[in-house]
Amino acid sequence: MLRGFPRMLRPSIRLGRELCLRLRGFLFPDSQSHNHRGARPGACSGGRRGVAPGSGLMGLAMMLAAMALAGAGGSLSVGGSPTSGAAGASREVILATTTSTQDSGLLDVLIPMFEKQTGYIVRTIAVGTGQALALGARGEADLLLCHAPAAEIELVKSGAVVNRRLVMHNDFIIVGPTSDPARIRGMKTASPAFAQIAQAGAVFVSRGDDSGTHKKEKEIWTHAGVKPAGRWYLESGSGMGQTLNIASEKQGYTLTDRATYLALKKRLALDVLVEGDGALLNIYHVMQVNPEKFPKVNGRGGLAFVRFMVAESTQQVIAEFGMKEYGEPLFFPDAGKSRE
Amino acid sequence: MDLVVDGIVKAFWLLVKGDREMIRIAVLTLRVSGLATIISLLIGVPLGTVLALWAFRGRHAAASLVNTGMGLPPVVVGLWVSILLWRYGPLGFLHLMYTPAAMVIAQTIIAIPIVAGFTMAGIGQLDSGLRLQILALGASWWQMLWILLREARLSVAAAVIAGFGRVISEIGASMMVGGNILGQTRVLTTATALEVSRGNFGMAIALSIILLGISYAVTSGLTYLQHKGRHVSDGA
Numbered sequence: 360m361l362r363g364f365p366r367m368l369r370p371s372i373r374l375g376r377e378l379c380l381r382l383r384g385f386l387f388p389d390s391q392s393h394n395h396r397g398a399r400p401g402a403c404s405g406g407r408r409g410v411a412p413g414s415g416l417m418g419l420a421m422m423l424a425a426m427a428l429a430g431a432g433g434s435l436s437v438g439g440s441p442t443s444g445a446a447g448a449s450r451e452v453i454l455a456t457t458t459s460t461q462d463s464g465l466l467d468v469l470i471p472m473f474e475k476q477t478g479y480i481v482r483t484i485a486v487g488t489g490q491a492l493a494l495g496a497r498g499e500a501d502l503l504l505c506h507a508p509a510a511e512i513e514l515v516k517s518g519a520v521v522n523r524r525l526v527m528h529n530d531f532i533i534v535g536p537t538s539d540p541a542r543i544r545g546m547k548t549a550s551p552a553f554a555q556i557a558q559a560g561a562v563f564v565s566r567g568d569d570s571g572t573h574k575k576e577k578e579i580w581t582h583a584g585v586k587p588a589g590r591w592y593l594e595s596g597s598g599m600g601q602t603l604n605i606a607s608e609k610q611g612y613t614l615t616d617r618a619t620y621l622a623l624k625k626r627l628a629l630d631v632l633v634e635g636d637g638a639l640l641n642i643y644h645v646m647q648v649n650p651e652k653f654p655k656v657n658g659r660g661g662l663a664f665v666r667f668m669v670a671e672s673t674q675q676v677i678a679e680f681g682m683k684e685y686g687e688p689l690f691f692p693d694a695g696k697s698r699e
Numbered sequence: 700m701d702l703v704v705d706g707i708v709k710a711f712w713l714l715v716k717g718d719r720e721m722i723r724i725a726v727l728t729l730r731v732s733g734l735a736t737i738i739s740l741l742i743g744v745p746l747g748t749v750l751a752l753w754a755f756r757g758r759h760a761a762a763s764l765v766n767t768g769m770g771l772p773p774v775v776v777g778l779w780v781s782i783l784l785w786r787y788g789p790l791g792f793l794h795l796m797y798t799p800a801a802m803v804i805a806q807t808i809i810a811i812p813i814v815a816g817f818t819m820a821g822i823g824q825l826d827s828g829l830r831l832q833i834l835a836l837g838a839s840w841w842q843m844l845w846i847l848l849r850e851a852r853l854s855v856a857a858a859v860i861a862g863f864g865r866v867i868s869e870i871g872a873s874m875m876v877g878g879n880i881l882g883q884t885r886v887l888t889t890a891t892a893l894e895v896s897r898g899n900f901g902m903a904i905a906l907s908i909i910l911l912g913i914s915y916a917v918t919s920g921l922t923y924l925q926h927k928g929r930h931v932s933d934g935a
Binding site for chain 2: 453458461462464467470482483484485497498499597598599600601603604622623625626627653655656
């Protein structure tokens with residue numbers, strides 16, 4: 360029945376003016392003299408005349424508007440930083456990193472330091488190493504802070520990242536329930552312990568997210584000559600913290616970095632069972648995404664962050680991080696050392 | 700149970716002390732979801748009205764599309780908005796990825812079908828004789844649309860409530876396009892997920908209580924207005 364409708368859309372100026380008038384009627388029903396100049400079909404709405412007809416909707420609109428503007432500032436550009444234009448973009452750096460650096464709280468300390476020292480604004484995207492590396496390989500991040508050396512070297516070779524620097528290490532540990540059904544407590548090497556877990560059919564919770572920790576875990580399974588599968592092998596598909604929670608709940612084993620474990624230890628019913636194997640070193644590198652390959656990458660900001668991460672004062676902060684709270688450091692600074 | 704008590708106590712103290720980080724997160728949550736709801740109203744209400752009133756070819760397909768969209772999974776929206784907004788995506792030049800604006804875009808897309816669907820249902824329910832009557836009495840098209848929308852205002856209000864409830868509670872899209880960046884794009888849902896993964900269950904519970912509180916306050920305000928609207932028309 361509304362065949363005439365499209366024609367109504369044609370004179371867009373009239374439409375705009377009409378809408379404004381209507382909206383005013385909506386919001387301020389008392390000022391009815393401004394609109395309703397034409398015939399007013401009294402039969403349909405006469406009963407409601409003068410009783411603030413649209414008050415319900417008016418209130419809704421006002422409330423939502425108030426909500427949206429709450430906190431003032433109005434503009435949605437973050438932290439006062441301009442989000443468009445070359446000048447604005449070059450003050451921002453996107454750091455793709457692993458969940459372990461965020462879950463341990465280290466970045467909450469380092470990032471504000473860097474922002475204060477250099478004036479750059481960092482957008483930290485904490486994802487599994489798999490996703491972080493993928494973001495870097497596509498030029499969607501400016502910086503990577505990861506712990507998957509083999510995969511990182513691939514990226515360097517492909518030319519996607521440059522300026523890769525050793526920052527720090529901690530180590531992986533195998534944790535599990537106090538009852539230790541697979542009897543691996545105190546073993547000195549990781550792969551026989553894994554083999555024993557598989558043999559016992561004890562629950563093992565894997566990250567299953569292609570993260571640095573997951574890559575390390577797969578490496579150990581390969582070493583152990585076991586293809587992990589079956590009812591005992593669970594893939595959590597989530598970050599380290601969440602995976603530890605699941606392992607604790609299911610009384611299973613898992614491979615974790617020491618920092619995340621220490622940070623969460625209070626709430627976990629898990630003990631450190633295997634540690635100290637050289638193969639369990641967890642090495643973090645920082646690298647910048649190649650601005651020559653990806654022109655949209657913030658090269659200068661990336662370089663500044665790489666320099667910051669290996670600077671002596673930053674390394675000192677890394678060395679001390681966690682000492683107070685956990686009684687032992689969560690990370691060991693390595694800048695300037697050769698890789699092994 | 701001590702966890703829950705711990706969480707409630709923590710939520711209480713966060714509120715009493717007016718923890719700055721918490722307030723910032725809560726305000727950003729309201730701003731992003733509120734703005735997304737408003738924009739989705741501006742698009743969804745006209746869309747729903749057109750679908751309800753205007754007989755054109757493919758209307759059935761379009762209406763089904765809107766109804767399907769009411770269940771649009773946020774992660775799917777998050778993925779597609781990411782693909783569009785990434786630096787090397789088609790809209791990368793806007794530099795919107797990992798900003799609140801990106802979250803508003805994603806949440807708006809999630810809310811539009813809900814608002815349109817509710818509006819469509821509300822106007823569709825009105826007596827079709829009403830339109831003829833209004834026109835017969837000499838009203839213009841715009842006046843008729845206006846009256847129909849006002850008649851369906853309870854449905855429109857329901858659309859606002861449903862749309863807002865949906866976007867303030869979604870996490871998949873916000874996490875993906877916002878990145879859950881501290882002080883920039885961290886909202887209550889993503890902060891809760893992060894605290895859970897960090898094992899800070901008390902903090903997570905506190906955040907979830909605050910989210911529920913805000914959600915309840917806003918929705919009950921909207922519901923009050925909706926009911927007030929009904930009484931006005933009933934009392935006539």
